[in-house]
Amino acid sequence: MLVDSHCHLDFPDFAEDLDGIVSRARAAGIGRMVTISTRVRKLDQLLAITERYEDVYCSVGTHPHNADEEDGIASDELVALTEHPKVVALGEAGLDYFYDNGSPEAQARGFRAHIAAARTTGLPLVIHTREADEDCARILEEEAAKGAFRAVLHCYTGGRELALKAVSLGLYIGFTGILTFKKSETLRALAAELPADRILVETDSPYLAPGKFRGKRNEPAFVVEVAKVLAETRGVSFDEISRQTSENFFRLFSKVKA
């Protein structure tokens, strides 16, 4: 079994054929999917999807792109929203300095509020970090000093230093289709180096279709391609990477039924 630990099934790209998307994922051996929240105020749309499919779970959070729009949402409110049985994680929240969406201050405030909620609930935080290695590492360190929390740095594209720092703080690293791109040698070297019990696979679909599907709409079934390359990169079998990443997923996303 494989798990798609990060997709966006509520995005309009999937509206026409969601049943087909989910059945194709099941047929490809994807046992669980987590559809990741980008706006707390749109959680109802995600919950409606999780109610339709037993094997689909969701998170709750504010994507850094929407940090200004949802500035000031308190960690208490996030905590309360995680009481729903299908809400299994916080986020995605974090820092994105690549796009000019969301002021750095609002992003940092949101990031810290989500960390606080993760700490309180014990649920994992899905962290989005892009072109923000230094600030991300600093916030993670400061927040870890206040008390432990669990998290994954999803769709990892940052440097080696931040990844190793995150691992040393007990966090996980998630890999998408970017791992399969020709130019991603540095990322593959990092993926080969990380401890086996800290790696996850994901699609971040509808974005970032892997390998042979590049440029097309991505979907959860394609997480198979990410796992294939991760297995190759680490010199283990596809079955072994499936077993290991799924085990890691259920350890981290411990609210999801195994």
Ligand SMILES: [Zn+2]
């Ligand atoms: Zn993201």
Ligand SMILES: [Zn+2]
């Ligand atoms: Zn995402």
